Amino acid sequence: MKHASLIFKNHMRCADCPIRARAICAYCEPDELVALDAIKSYKTYGAGEVITWAGTDMEMLGSVVSGVATLSRTLADGRRQMVGLMLPSDFIGRPGRKTAPYDVVAANAVMICQFNKPQFEALIATTPHLERRLLDMTMDELDAAREWMLLLGRKTAREKIASLLAIIARRDGVLHNRVVKGDLRLTLPLSREAMADYLGLTIETVSRQISALKKAGIIMLEDGRHIHVPDFAALLEAAGDDSDS
Amino acid sequence: MKHASLIFKNHMRCADCPIRARAICAYCEPDELVALDAIKSYKTYGAGEVITWAGTDMEMLGSVVSGVATLSRTLADGRRQMVGLMLPSDFIGRPGRKTAPYDVVAANAVMICQFNKPQFEALIATTPHLERRLLDMTMDELDAAREWMLLLGRKTAREKIASLLAIIARRDGVLHNRVVKGDLRLTLPLSREAMADYLGLTIETVSRQISALKKAGIIMLEDGRHIHVPDFAALLEAAGDDSDS
DNA sequence: CGAGAAAATTGATCTAGGTCAAAGTCCGTT
DNA sequence: AACGGACTTTGACCTAGATCAATTTTCTCG
Numbered sequence: 001m002k003h004a005s006l007i008f009k010n011h012m013r014c015a016d017c018p019i020r021a022r023a024i025c026a027y028c029e030p031d032e033l034v035a036l037d038a039i040k041s042y043k044t045y046g047a048g049e050v051i052t053w054a055g056t057d058m059e060m061l062g063s064v065v066s067g068v069a070t071l072s073r074t075l076a077d078g079r080r081q082m083v084g085l086m087l088p089s090d091f092i093g094r095p096g097r098k099t100a101p102y103d104v105v106a107a108n109a110v111m112i113c114q115f116n117k118p119q120f121e122a123l124i125a126t127t128p129h130l131e132r133r134l135l136d137m138t139m140d141e142l143d144a145a146r147e148w149m150l151l152l153g154r155k156t157a158r159e160k161i162a163s164l165l166a167i168i169a170r171r172d173g174v175l176h177n178r179v180v181k182g183d184l185r186l187t188l189p190l191s192r193e194a195m196a197d198y199l200g201l202t203i204e205t206v207s208r209q210i211s212a213l214k215k216a217g218i219i220m221l222e223d224g225r226h227i228h229v230p231d232f233a234a235l236l237e238a239a240g241d242d243s244d245s
Numbered sequence: 246m247k248h249a250s251l252i253f254k255n256h257m258r259c260a261d262c263p264i265r266a267r268a269i270c271a272y273c274e275p276d277e278l279v280a281l282d283a284i285k286s287y288k289t290y291g292a293g294e295v296i297t298w299a300g301t302d303m304e305m306l307g308s309v310v311s312g313v314a315t316l317s318r319t320l321a322d323g324r325r326q327m328v329g330l331m332l333p334s335d336f337i338g339r340p341g342r343k344t345a346p347y348d349v350v351a352a353n354a355v356m357i358c359q360f361n362k363p364q365f366e367a368l369i370a371t372t373p374h375l376e377r378r379l380l381d382m383t384m385d386e387l388d389a390a391r392e393w394m395l396l397l398g399r400k401t402a403r404e405k406i407a408s409l410l411a412i413i414a415r416r417d418g419v420l421h422n423r424v425v426k427g428d429l430r431l432t433l434p435l436s437r438e439a440m441a442d443y444l445g446l447t448i449e450t451v452s453r454q455i456s457a458l459k460k461a462g463i464i465m466l467e468d469g470r471h472i473h474v475p476d477f478a479a480l481l482e483a484a485g486d487d488s489d490s
Numbered sequence: 491c492g493a494g495a496a497a498a499t500t501g502a503t504c505t506a507g508g509t510c511a512a513a514g515t516c517c518g519t520t
Numbered sequence: 521a522a523c524g525g526a527c528t529t530t531g532a533c534c535t536a537g538a539t540c541a542a543t544t545t546t547c548t549c550g
Contacts, residue, residue: 073395076487081398083391094384101388128373135380138387139339143346145390146328150318152397153326153445157507192528200398205507207529224516224528242321402537437498450537452499469498469546491550498545508535515528520521 012042017113022089022175023063024137027129035127039119045069045106051092058100061093061117067110068189071102072197082197084141087171087189091137095121107194152200155240160199161209162238165219165227169235181232188225213238257287262358267334267420268308269382272374280372284364290314290351296337303345306338306362312355313434316347317442327442329386332416332434336382340366352439397445400485405444406454407483410464410472414480426477433470458483 014020014033025036042065045051051069052060064086071084071092083102086092092104092112124130151163168188173180190198196206213219218238220228229235259265259278270281287310290296296314297305309331316329316337328347331337337349337357369375396408413433418425433440441448458464463483465473474480 071391073391075395075399075485079399081395083394102391128376131373131376131380135376135383138380138383142383142387142390145387145394146316146318146347149328149390149394149397150320150326152394154320154324202508203528204509204530208507211529240320447538448498449500449539453537456499493550494548496545496547498543500541500543502539502541504537504539506536506538508533510533511531513528513530515526517524517526519523 013037017065019063019065019089019113023113024091024130024133025063027133028127029129032127032129035123036115036130039116039123040113043112043114045110045112047106047108049106051104051106051110051112052100054100054103056100057098058093059117060100060104060114061095061120062091062112062114064088064090064092065111065113068107069110069112070105070107070190070194070197072105073102080197081200082194083145085190085198088175090141091134093117095124095134107190157199157201157205157209158212158238159240160201161195161206161213162218162235163241164195164199165229166232166235166239166241169229169232184229184232185222186227186229188227192224262310264308264310264334264358268358269336269375269378270308272378273372274374277372277374280368281360281375284361284368285358288357288359290355290357292351292353294351296349296351296355296357297345299345299348301345302343303338304362305345305349305359306340306365307336307357307359309333309335309337310356310358313352314355314357315350315352315435315439315442317350318347325442326445327439328390330435330443333420335386336379338362340369340379352435402444402446402450402454403457403483404485405446406440406451406458407463407480408486409440409444410474411477411480411484411486414474414477429474429477430467431472431474433472437469 014025014037017023020026025033028036040062043062045067052058054073066088069086069092070082071086072080072082074080086104095117124134151160155163165186169180169184169186172178172186188195192203192206195201196203199206201209210219210221214221216238217230218234220230222228259270259282262268265271270278273281285307288307290312297303299318311333314331314337315327316331317325317327319325331349340362369379396405400408410431414425414429414431417423417431435443437448437451440446441451444451446454455464455466459466461483463474463476463479465475467473
């Protein structure tokens with residue numbers, strides 16, 4: 001519950017930004033970048049810190065630069081489902097919307113390149129490159145959401161865990177421009193509870209199925225958060241996916 | 246397995262179109278409508294007809310005018326999950342994409358206002374009103390997908406059924422500009438199997454839970470496809486939703 | 491109208507994953 | 521180094537929904 005205080009810093013140049021090539025600004029020309037630069041500020045959130053509560057005004061709008069944020073919805077009796085996993089380069093918030101439809105929480109230390117909302121909304125209306133990029137990113141997210149729906153509705157607990165590990169490995173690979181295959185190591189950016197919320201399971205089932213994958217030789221645990229995958233193809237096999245991106 | 250043959254007809258004027266106000270063309274000015282009109286054609290599909298197979302080239306691109314189409318993904322062993330329910334005014338297809346990521350199937354007789362793909366892609370690049378509308382619709386779909394994820398991951402079978410009925414009632418209300426409340430009647434556009442695929446359940450569970458809602462007095466069946474809801478608020482209560490759109 | 495097929499309901503049983511409970515582990519703090 | 525609290529794992533048991541199996545109802549089409 002103790003939170004790192006917010007830190008503002010404006011010194012990073014977009015040219016040096018680690019997510020420059022994949023974020024909302026990916027299609028921007030130098031002059032457009034200058035306009036974006038003028039309305040941005042970097043903000044950090046500590047692990048567990050709530051960035052926006054569902055139902056409240058959302059003045060939040062920006063890109064995840066580092067760390068992981070989650071979007072989630074909660075039922076009246078406390079059942080919670082994660083509905084978005086925001087990794088570096090993902091865009092959080094919807095231009096034109098006033099109220100947040102879900103909680104936005106920092107899963108671990110997160111840095112966000114945050115935009116002034118009215119200014120960003122004005123900019124997007126006059127910058128086709130920005131709008132086009134937002135459209136492409138939104139469509140990608142919709143595809144990911146649909147893949148996730150298949151997971152939630154039809155996969156077994158074991159397949160769900162394997163799928164999540166594969167998703168994290170793939171996103172990681174994309175970010176670092178590596179091809180994901182063969183033998184690899186990965187760091188889980190989520191607690192067991194967050195994994196359970198992602199997968200529509202309980203913490204206990206997550207833990208048991210990780211143990212089961214370990215027993216099956218598909219993964220090895222170095223410690224709770226560090227996983228060694230000796231054969232990525234075997235992990236995909238366990239995830240139940242046939243053949244796709 | 247017998248399918249109505251495809252019927253092409255180009256006589257409907259956009260001004261008379263039942264989905265004019267909510268479809269991809271909603272923001273278009275008269276001259277933009279003329280351009281759209283030039284590349285459109287109406288096509289009908291019979292109940293059960295496959296519009297596009299996952300993995301094949303998708304030359305499909307257009308708006309549902311009437312009827313219902315579904316998007317779904319299938320696992321190697323046949324488990325199927327619906328990932329999109331396309332009702333009148335919804336847009337099917339992604340400009341710029343070559344291969345369909347899911348099966349598109351007509352749940353019942355469907356009429357689609359179909360666009361020539363390369364021409365539509367060219368048009369959208371030069372028509373901000375079109376691109377803006379597509380962005381808004383895609384974001385709405387993403388919101389709906391996230392709501393659906395909450396349903397798949399955390400709701401009970403009974404809540405799932407009640408939620409689906411509420412969703413259909415709401416969409417119906419929006420289309421006919423009616424406020425959805427109090428006492429209402431609705432026609433299910435889906436078979437029990439399609440409902441099961443939507444909800445991540447089996448046919449048997451769908452049937453049992455519909456019977457349970459009937460026994461609880463929350464719905465009354467006139468016949469398998471026609472449902473009388475005496476109190477919409479009670480249905481929402483059964484759906485487990487607190488208070489939202 | 492009536493035969494056959496497809497869709498839907500209902501029942502009996504089984505099981506994957508949830509729930510409840512008890513140990514471990516892994517921290518950070520003093 | 522040792523205390524305290526938050527995670528994580530593991531075990532024992534239970535239940536919601538799946539599976540298997542009949543019916544029953546509803547459509548289709550001659």
